[in-house]
Amino acid sequence: MSALGKETEETLEGPHVLIRPWLRRDSLAQEQWPRYTEPFSSLWNVPRSIFFSEALRANFSSQRFAWAIEDHSGHLIGRISLREIEPARAAARLGISISQTFVSQGLGTEALIMFLDYYFGPLGFRVMNLDVAAFNRRAVRCYLRLGFEHVESEWRNAGNDPSLRLLEDPRYQDVKPHFRRGRFETSIEFYEMVLTREQWLARHYR
Numbered sequence: 001m002s003a004l005g006k007e008t009e010e011t012l013e014g015p016h017v018l019i020r021p022w023l024r025r026d027s028l029a030q031e032q033w034p035r036y037t038e039p040f041s042s043l044w045n046v047p048r049s050i051f052f053s054e055a056l057r058a059n060f061s062s063q064r065f066a067w068a069i070e071d072h073s074g075h076l077i078g079r080i081s082l083r084e085i086e087p088a089r090a091a092a093r094l095g096i097s098i099s100q101t102f103v104s105q106g107l108g109t110e111a112l113i114m115f116l117d118y119y120f121g122p123l124g125f126r127v128m129n130l131d132v133a134a135f136n137r138r139a140v141r142c143y144l145r146l147g148f149e150h151v152e153s154e155w156r157n158a159g160n161d162p163s164l165r166l167l168e169d170p171r172y173q174d175v176k177p178h179f180r181r182g183r184f185e186t187s188i189e190f191y192e193m194v195l196t197r198e199q200w201l202a203r204h205y206r
Contacts, residue, residue: 010118014110014114015110016071016106016110017070017107017111019069019111022067022068022079023068026068029076030099034099036100037100039163040166040172041163042161043158043163046133046157046158046190048156048190059088060084060085063085064085065081067079067081071107076099077098077099077107078096078097078108078111079095079096079097080094080111080112081096083095084129089126089127090124090125090126093130094129096112103138109145112146116146116195117204120201126196127195128194129192129194130148130194131193133178133189133190134188134190135178135188140191146195147199147200147204148194148195149193149194149195150193151192151193152191152192153190153191153192155180155188156187156190157185157186157187158187164186
């Protein structure tokens, strides 16, 4: 697997977006993104409840890497990141966020296709992991179209997030199977999804 050195300095360019290394100024620009308006959007990033033993931790790199997604006018429209890098398995966990202004325009999908070619190509990875809120159907559909497979589910504590009140609204009854409501807490279903290099190449380079 690549050591993620000079390769991460590359800029990838597609028909509508480009991907480049994340810069400090990008963090400031991301803070200016408008808030998401989708119901339950505040619950998209409930953290995973994982515990790394010392033996398991030894298999992971503590490094994280991030890239900016820009349109051709220079607007920061998204962020891609890698964490939980496993050199022995040539695997990492994907993170991606797209500004509310640019969602549902196909730009995130275009960026992911470019990045996956880069990830499984020059960067030398063989497995990509990700986790996504099961009720975030737009994101789940995108990942399935790209070839990711749902391998298991995890239920995460949502605390007392105010958006949970929407579960009483008849308009959102279709997402209720992805929520477990107890007397004192509510849990949310998250999908664990995986894509291998072999699956990616077979699907996109037949």
